[in-house]
Amino acid sequence: MNGGLYRSTHAAPDGEPAEQEGVTVMSVDGPETPGQPDEQQSSGGGTAGQSAIMAIGSLVSRLIGFVRNALIGMVLGQAVGDAYTGAQFLPGQIYELLLGGVLSSVLIPLLVRRRKTDEDGGQEFTQRLLSFAVIMLGVATLLVVLAAPLITAIQTSSDDTPLEFRSLVTSFAYLILPIIFFTGLSALIAAVLNVRGHFAAPMWAPILNNLVVIAVCGVFLVVFGTDKELTPANITTGEIALIGGGTLLGMVVQAIGLLPALRKVGFRWAWKWSPRQLGLGEIGSLAGWMLCYVGANQLAVFALVRALNSAGGENNPGALAFNNVFLLMMMAHGIIGVSVITALLPKMSAAAADGRLSEISDDLNRGIKLVSAALAPIVVVYAVLSGPIAVFLFQGGRITNGDALAMGQVLTVAAFAVLPLSISFLCTNAFYALQGNKTAALINLPVVGVRIAGYFVLAAVLNESLVAAGMTAANGISYLVSALISLAVLRRRIGRLHLGSVLVGLLKVAFAAAVAGGVAYLVVRLLPGSGAPDGRIEAITQIAVGGVVILIAYLGTALLLRVQEVSQVVGMVRRKIGR
Template sequence: MNGGLYRSTHAAPDGRPPAQEGVTVVSVEDQAPEQPGHDEVGSTAGQSAIMAIGSLVSRVIGFVRNALIGMVLGEAVGDAYTGAQFLPGQIYELLLGGILSSVLIPLLVRRRKADPDGGQEFTQRLLSFAVVTLGVATVLVVLAAPLITAIQTSGDDTSADFRELVTNFSYLILPIIFFTGLSALIGAVLNVRGHFAAPMWAPILNNIVVIAVCGVFLLVFGTDKDLTPENISAGELILIGAGTLVGMVVQAIGLLPALRKVGFRWAWRWAPRELGLREIGHLAGWTLCYVGVNQLSVFALVRALNSAGSTDNPGALAFNNIFLLTMMAHGIIGVSVITALLPKMSAAAAEGRLAEVSDDLNRGIKLVSAALAPVVVAYAVLGGPIAVILFAGGRITNADALAMGTVLTVAAFAILPLSISILCTNVFYALQGNKEAALINVPVVVVRIAGYFVLAEFLDQSLTAAGMTAANGVSYLLAAVISLAVLRRRIGRLNLSSVASSLVRVAIAAGVAGVLAFLVTRLLPGAGAPDGRVEAIVQLAVGGTVILIAYLVMALLLRVAEVSQVVGMVRRKIGR
């Protein structure tokens, strides 16, 4: 869902097609062969930096939205709201999410190049079919809301009032499925026609609407009442639930003018037999398997979090807020690197130049690791201050925020495995290896679900959200290891010794930065557990500065090529 909630992590990480980060996508047919080398590293780094800046605005505003939701609703009601938001995300992923990025976008690209009308009629047929399919599916899911929420919220520790509240939120929020799918399809059409601004900025409209709804909620209802599943009024529930739905409606409508701008006219053409659904179904089968397996883990996750979150412990709301921070780091850096490399890898794979695919994979791992390392250190060492600054306020107490900080510290160690595993998955897509990606995902999700159940059973409820985050991290690491092993057999030598050497140097630089920041922040007021935003801001400012300077100095001394490249690029920009 745009605006942010936990999603299956190997499709488009934020729910958008992978090429909507503000840079022109080059199709396989249009991409000229390039020789790998030092200039390509700079080119990839430069493109990634540009995309990172573009996606930062959207992601930050989306994060503000979710932080406000927590402040307005508090932990218990916020958990119910978040649990209800999981549902449309899961259904959307099953219906369209992974299939859109791995099947429909490449198909639209091919038809645009091959058809005399530039794929106009085919796209109209596809949109007409999708609107009907999404509409029917949305109605059925809304009718089944009580059954779905009963499965997700069943458990001895979950109260009847909590289950009823999740169901009531679901009735209002589930129609988002239709508008999410519509928005994603329109974005794909714009992508294929070389327009990227509208899909990148449209989610901001959604987030602004929900932020405004939170403001109205505070003005009308205030924060004096201790909001619980038992005492939330119908007006409070409808305002937040319906406001969330309106946000997605506005996002979808906001994309329509861009369709006219690129010369596309949306005419109704009902001709499903002309779409080649058998071909689409064959291509989508393994992707659907991949996504479906992921959704099983989401169901298991929500059940565990709802059991913990029905008390005063961090639950679905806390987990989701921290997951958003994890995905923000991956989205700004990891997605940008992947999007810059994917066209080149696709072109090389299509022409059998597998050595270049291997080089690009190595380049991507090194870039992602070097760029994300200081973020990992900041989350690990400064989790408490970051959580207090972002989440404390309204119905979220300082203690609640510090508990979220503990989850963030654990999440820090999942960021790199997440980005590397998603990079590997995109290499499989470039190689048209959807089957391999789906099969690898099966044992990964089995381990993830097992981790959920084992940790939920043995950990104290106050640590459930942190335990679920740790289980995710282990599964991401397993996915990366298995994917690299399979890719080595598929494309040959990966030169992993070079990658390992780079990772070791990055780890040393990050470790030194982390130790220095930890020691310095322990000398400041609050000593890592700030009491209020003032102490948290001081700790974050001082600790963040220490991390950044120490990491850059150590990385340059250790000759981490990717950091040196980015620093050199910045110097040249300043010089101009």
């Protein structure tokens, strides 16, 4: 867990204009529409301006997150790292069941509407909602912690999973599961801030989380060292307590770090316990379908973790390797896809409330083009430079060169899942803006069916060393299925999506990416290590040379093909340099 995925942009300092000069050339907004909610007018810079700042914050946060994850791997090694990672999946899974999907699909659109219609700008409603949610989160977290042995038994109850491993996952779970409460609290505060046009604090707060865990890893190395080979059988209670308790402390600090931002946007968190005035019937009817959506996803996660726990171990990439690669994939998705949709979601929700369906179609169309053009070079980097990236980020301590290169194989597969993930994410959030939670949930059922079937089939036919890559491939296939079904349904729901122009743009981007990938592959094979570096020096060399080749080849080909989004970005940079 990387401290949570928090969407952000910037809020202009008091007394300064909010517009981001030079950034709006990338705008996926188009002209401002009269009648937009106040948040859209004050948050500054249009969707692209907001997305650009969010991308910077996301990049910094996730880079520090990789330092954190690399240190955890170095401190714990492959076997204990798999157990720790398995325990870290648990609070994320349960949080999503309790609040995660409901927050994005129900509460944020609802808060936007109350912000527009209530005389006090939704202040009292938000206070009631927060009071109710905090109590429910607290009770649910307590029950989950008490049930930790049962939960971990379900996730690790495989004949191939050693008893010591199961026991270690449970020990970590007791310390890590309380994160659920603080994750929910952070997400609720972030939603309040986002709806009020302030995006910076939720993006930067996870950095505090990561810094705390990095410090804990440093203390672990000083106190316990790296002399002995850690295993589930010989790790001590003190070692478990330090790394597990430090992980919890990081999330606590993240939640506390968001509180000052509430005062900055003028929100006062007064305690108001009045559930009957929240309109829980409306929330419940929408949340019910979201629970179906999230429940299906978490069933898939349980199947995933069981497969990884069965295949992983000292010699095979398991949960730790999968999670490290997944974070790389989510970094690309978070910097581009999450940033764009976070800026779009309040605007799309407002357009849906006013019945302006053509604007939703235009936003979705431009959003897909933008994320595709921006993600393509990252996909090429992950595919061609997977080995060097894994060695540079993860090798060291108890993670050997062989372990790191095995993670690189998983990253190669993950590269092709990034774009389907972001497009699927954009489509799903369009349904949320339309309050089409039922539709999103029904679409998700066959998608999760494809995902789980992929897990079982690939786990059965692949060698143990390839299971993590197989699980990643199953995810990518399911994202593609989700995107295709969602676009077909959205076309019937909101009208023309101009998919012809989207397809032309995607083909141009794919060709530019293929050219960049082919050239970079040949160049990297001529360098020392030939794509499988023996250490960080060779890895850095390959990343630097290969990265420059990919960037130049992609931009050059995209400009020749007149990919509009790339041309706009290059034009913006030229104007900046000219000044």
